[in-house]
Amino acid sequence: MNVVDVASLSVKFGDYFAVNKISFSVGQGEIFGFLGANGAGKTTTIRVLCGLLLPTEGQAQVCGFDVLKDAAKVKNCVGYMSQKFTLYDDLTVKENLEFTGALRKLDEEKLRLQKEKLLEFIRFKGDENSLVKNLPGGIKQQVSLIASVLHNPNIVFLDEPTAGVSPAYRQRFWSLIRVLAKEGKTVFVTTHYMDEAEQCERIALMRSGELIALDSPENLKRHSFPDKDPHKVTLEEVFIQQVEGR
Numbered sequence: 001m002n003v004v005d006v007a008s009l010s011v012k013f014g015d016y017f018a019v020n021k022i023s024f025s026v027g028q029g030e031i032f033g034f035l036g037a038n039g040a041g042k043t044t045t046i047r048v049l050c051g052l053l054l055p056t057e058g059q060a061q062v063c064g065f066d067v068l069k070d071a072a073k074v075k076n077c078v079g080y081m082s083q084k085f086t087l088y089d090d091l092t093v094k095e096n097l098e099f100t101g102a103l104r105k106l107d108e109e110k111l112r113l114q115k116e117k118l119l120e121f122i123r124f125k126g127d128e129n130s131l132v133k134n135l136p137g138g139i140k141q142q143v144s145l146i147a148s149v150l151h152n153p154n155i156v157f158l159d160e161p162t163a164g165v166s167p168a169y170r171q172r173f174w175s176l177i178r179v180l181a182k183e184g185k186t187v188f189v190t191t192h193y194m195d196e197a198e199q200c201e202r203i204a205l206m207r208s209g210e211l212i213a214l215d216s217p218e219n220l221k222r223h224s225f226p227d228k229d230p231h232k233v234t235l236e237e238v239f240i241q242q243v244e245g246r
């Protein structure tokens with residue numbers, strides 16, 4: 001079953017096509033990488049798929065709901081960890097989760113159970129009453145992840161979730177992503193790290209608002225460099241050739 005179905009989707013800002021007639025689908029439980037250079041249209045697409053921005057043209061369905069007709073239902077079935085802002089630095093871990101729970105209209109008991117389950121899931125060892133600004137970056141990222149899935153959405157959009165985090169924390173974060181996917185959640189993730197992209201089941205490559213390739217990491221390597229042994233090709237080389245056109 002598809003959780004995301006996008007057909008000829010475009011978003012224009014003035015005369016500028018930030019997203020230009022893209023079409024793709026994402027399945028339940030898939031780890032889907034959404035890659036491209038800065039300004040390629042990734043965040044804009046994610047905002048449409050979270051029901052936060054109306055497209056200019058085309059269709060998009062998320063969890064079976066139309067982003068144009070049913071934006072409120074779309075918002076309910078998605079989790080979103082945005083690039084810059086997911087937690088309040090001046091609130092504690094507990095307050096952040098309670099605030100997110102209130103925004104998501106979770107009742108007290110459900111919030112309590114989800115909070116316990118998810119803190120356990122990330123093996124949070126700290127004090128729930130610590131201010132978020134005092135947490136190490138990697139832990140902040142993990143708390144941000146659980147805040148985005150507190151309402152148990154079908155799909156979670158992670159926009160450069162590991163930017164600025166140490167390699168050990170990045171590795172840990174990806175092990176959490178894999179568990180979420182195994183449990184059936186769809187993970188839609190953008191990253192500039194090719195070792196992370198390598199862990200996606202399929203990767204979409206965006207360039208200047210257009211979707212220029214969509215396949216498994218292995219097939220992207222095979223098709224980008226047909227004369228080479230795909231095991232000797234890196235995704236970095238694919239990215240440089242396809243996205244940066246060099």
Ligand SMILES: Nc1ncnc2c1ncn2[C@@H]1O[C@H](COP(=O)(O)OP(=O)(O)OP(=O)(O)O)[C@@H](O)[C@H]1O
Nearest residue numbers: 013017018036037038039040041042043044045083
């Ligand atoms: N609200 C807006 N008004 C005008 N232009 C915008 C707006 N939002 C995004 N853009 C432009 O649309 C293009 C795509 O931006 P977007 O943020 O989707 O790219 P991105 O692929 O997510 O890049 P990055 O990796 O830097 O986050 C950029 O040229 C950006 O400047």
